[in-house]
Amino acid sequence: MPILPGAIVQASDPTRFILLNTSHPGNVGSVARAMKVMGFSDLVLVKPRFDDVLSREETVAMASGAADILVRARIVDTLAQALEGVSYACATAMTPRDFGPPTFAPRELFAQLVRQPQRVAFVFGSERFGMSNDEVYACHACLSIPTHPDYGSLNLAQAVQLIAYDWRQALGGFAVAPRTVDPALADGTAIAGLLDHWQQVLVDIGFLDPNAPKKLMPRLQQLLNRAQLQDTEVHILRGIARAMAKRP
Numbered sequence: 361m362p363i364l365p366g367a368i369v370q371a372s373d374p375t376r377f378i379l380l381n382t383s384h385p386g387n388v389g390s391v392a393r394a395m396k397v398m399g400f401s402d403l404v405l406v407k408p409r410f411d412d413v414l415s416r417e418e419t420v421a422m423a424s425g426a427a428d429i430l431v432r433a434r435i436v437d438t439l440a441q442a443l444e445g446v447s448y449a450c451a452t453a454m455t456p457r458d459f460g461p462p463t464f465a466p467r468e469l470f471a472q473l474v475r476q477p478q479r480v481a482f483v484f485g486s487e488r489f490g491m492s493n494d495e496v497y498a499c500h501a502c503l504s505i506p507t508h509p510d511y512g513s514l515n516l517a518q519a520v521q522l523i524a525y526d527w528r529q530a531l532g533g534f535a536v537a538p539r540t541v542d543p544a545l546a547d548g549t550a551i552a553g554l555l556d557h558w559q560q561v562l563v564d565i566g567f568l569d570p571n572a573p574k575k576l577m578p579r580l581q582q583l584l585n586r587a588q589l590q591d592t593e594v595h596i597l598r599g600i601a602r603a604m605a606k607r608p
Contacts, residue, residue, distance in 0.1 A: 374479040374541045375527065376402040377520060378442045378449075380495060381486035383409045389422030390517030391484075392429035398524035399534055403433040404442040411435070439483070439495055443548020447541070447588070448478035451499035452519060453491045459575060460493070461582060463502040466523055470530035477542040482523050487516055497578040498548065500585045546589045554594050554601075555581055561601045 377395055382388055382405060395403060405413065413419055414430045423430055436442050443449055450469070451461065473480065483499060485491035496502060505514065505522055514522070531539065546554075559577055562568035568576055589597075 373401050374539045375400050376404060376442075376446055376479070376481040377524070378404045378406060378439070378481050378483045379408070379516070380406045380439065380484065380491060381408065381489070382413065382516070383487050384516075385410060385413050385416040385419040386422045387487060387516045388413050389419040389424070389426075389430070390515075391520045392419075392423040392426040392433070394517050394521040394524055396426035396429050397521070398528045400524055400528075401429055401432060403429055405433060405435045406439055406442050407437060408435065439498055440549050440552035442483075443481060443498070443552070446479050446481040446548050447545035448473065448476070448501075449481045449483055449499040449548055451491055451496045451502045452482065452484050452505070452523065453496055453502055459578065460496050461499050461501050461585065463504050465506055466503050466526040467530070469501055469503065470527055474530045474532075477540050478545070479541045479547070480527075481548075482520075482527070484516060484519060494578070497581050498552070544590045544592070546591050546594045550591060550594050551581070551584055551589070554584065554597055557598050557601045561605050564605060565607075 377391065377400065379388065379391060388405065388408070392403060395401065410416065414433055414435070419430065420427055482503070483491065483495065485495065503523065505519060507514065528534070555577060558580065559568065562576075563570050587593075
């Protein structure tokens with residue numbers, strides 16, 4: 361049955377956990393276990409250190425009964441690909457940034473987010489380097505887990521467990537109806553494609569200097585994220601870009 365415009369639909373698991381450039385197979389297995397304990401199953405890895413990380417012995421051992429999460433997990437090359445189908449992405453980054461999405465404690469944001477028909481993703485950086493600025497800029501919000509001021513370092517799987525627990529609590533626990541999402545909202549892949557299109561056109565018309573871009577494209581990305589565009593609106597903006605490119 362086709363989805364009618366403006367319809368809100370139910371999704372069995374509209375929550376995704378995304379791991380960027382993960383180094384240690386054991387952490388991937390531990391993340392799968394943390395997800396399953398909280399009733400989540402959608403795991404995507406972006407360019408992990410090992411191509412076979414999902415089937416490594418250490419990974420499966422640390423999953424400890426959550427091998428089904430590993431079997432369904434996917435490996436992709438870019439964050440934009442990992443955000444396909446996701447309309448709201450939360451970065452997890454400790455490092456303060458002078459520019460980027462607003463920062464929230466998890467429970468503060470979740471109390472608001474749970475009322476919105478979003479397909480949500482939680483994005484976790486690599487064990488050694490965390491998330492790059494560009495990766496944070498691709499997200500709608502940044503989560504900062506409150507920790508002791510003298511020692512704020514969390515293991516990757518521990519961070520996933522804390523976020524998954526708080527999100528499950530915000531959802532109302534386990535005995536709740538499937539979460540609803542709005543299929544008309546543009547996903548992260550569509551927004552990334554729109555930004556790439558606009559970047560090329562802005563360079564072509566001389567508005568953007570590729571040698572001194574400053575923060576023009578990240579600022580446009582934040583603007584688009586705040587706007588919560590629908591797919592039809594993305595098509596309109598790309599049509600405008602095509603028309604601009606045709607002008608002499």
